[in-house]
Amino acid sequence: MTETSIPADADSVVQPRPAVGRLPKYVAGKPPVDVPGLESFKLSSNENPLGPVPAVMDVLRTAADIHRYPDAGSTRLCAALGEFLDVPAADIVPGAGSLGALNQILAAFAGQNDNGVQDEVIYAWRSFEAYPICVGLAGAKSVQVPVREDGSHDLPAMAAAVTDKTKVVLLCTPNNPTGPALGAVETEDFILSVPRDVVIVIDEAYQEFVRAGDAVNGVDLYRKYPNVMVLRTFSKAHGLAGLRVGYSLSQPEITQYVRAAATPFAVSGIGESAAIASMENYSQVVERVQSLVDERDRVMAGLKDLGWDIPDAQGNFVWLPLGRNTQEFAALAQSQALSLRAFGDDGVRVSIGEVAANSRFLEICASYTKEPRRS
Known part of the structure; x- marks a missing residue:
């Protein structure tokens, strides 16, 4: 058989989607x-330099079923979280860390529409470095609103940036990397100023470290507003960064779509058991x-x-x-x-x-x- 060589010209080189070429690099x-x-x-x-609690280490030492797929819906984790947070377990969608959970949200609500028009996702900047990457991969357009000089979100400016193309707003509190947390009153005022068909995601990866007396608690606002979602993770306070366990929390009107876009088996069985053990020893x-x-x-x-x-x-x-x-x-x-x-x-x-x-x-x-x- 005669081998056929293909010219190595520019047209023969595999290229990614244009959106991928425009993405910033995560460092x-x-x-x-x-x-x-x-x-x-x-x-x-x-990272949490102290690591997980001893009960988690016991779970890791005795894990013996890694040859089996985990429960696709992390049912035990959702039940434990529901009790821990006093929310319906059905309102929780697990993800591979809060970042994985965020990607599921964007997959469900923000991207490029059938007519070629991009949805818009608003977030503060500088904020979590992965936001522009996740938004770009979803096919949506990033709208970055500069943080104030003190590193806090400029919520009035973010509200002014909302258009009829806006589908999602990301609020990172405390803001990574600048540090300030959002206040409860200012956040609720912001929610009330945004159209009810815009999904507002309160990203609380560091919520357990917050000590500001007026700080927002995303769970409180999720209970009040159907378009509010909460992101949380076991990576930071619980010291499970390497196990990738996170979740989103929202009312059924939103959860049904996030669950449809969720990655099956996103949370491993070991991660699920470790997270439950950590909550049991909170x-x-x-x-x-x-x-x-x-x-x-x-x-x-x-x-x-x-x-x-x-x-x-x-x-x-x-x-x-x-x-x-x-x-x-x-x-x-x-x-x-x-x-x-x-x-x-x-x-x-x-x-x-x-x-x-x-x-x-x-x-x-x-x-x-x-x-x-x-x-």
Whole structure:
């Protein structure tokens, strides 16, 4: 048989959809480099350095059915979450982390229509780095509304950005990477100002770390408004980042469509059992979270004592609006065996980690004399 060679011209090269070529690249937090004489710490991915509670580790050690497919609907998880949150289990749709759950929402409600017109998805910026990627892959158009100078959502500006093409609004609270949480009153005012056929997603990946007295609780608003959805995850507070367990919560009018777009077997059986065990031992989760909140408050106080002008921190991270000094500062930290998450020329996000890591971070800040110190 004679082999036929195909010319390697431009027309013969496999190409993705145009939308894929326009997507920004997701940049995961890098591990620290080894520095002689220093213990390395990773503060770049908002991971829980304390890990899961002991009962979860027991589940992982005794797991023996990984050769079987999990329950496609994660029925036990939904039942446990329903009891935990005091909501109907049928209102919960599991996903592979809150990101997987978000992709299911976008698949159901935002994309390119049969007439070729793109739906619009509004979100604050800078916010969660995956938003523009998820929106673009869904075929929809991103509408980014700049955050205020203090890193918070500009809700009036977001409301003004709503058009007849708007299908979904994403509210990230606390906002990743800048840190402030949305207030309950301002969020409800926003919901009331938006048409009722627009899906409003309250992304609460870091909800357990919030201590602001006026902060919104998405579950309260989901109960009141049929177009409000809540995203939550077991990755952060529960320390299950590697198991990918998240979920969305919405009333039946919305849930029916999200479930139709959901990925089968998105949550593994091990992940389901681990999440249930964590909820059953939630008092221990709360203790671990509070220890990280205490460390966050120590770091924030230390930065303020140094004269650093930074946004309020309500997640398990702090934001340094370093501007043009972003990459320089991240490199300085890397030279001291700390990996931080640098975002272009906007700033650096620093996860709250081990006590020693946080202390070294403060020492680096004390030696750094450029912005964002107050003048």
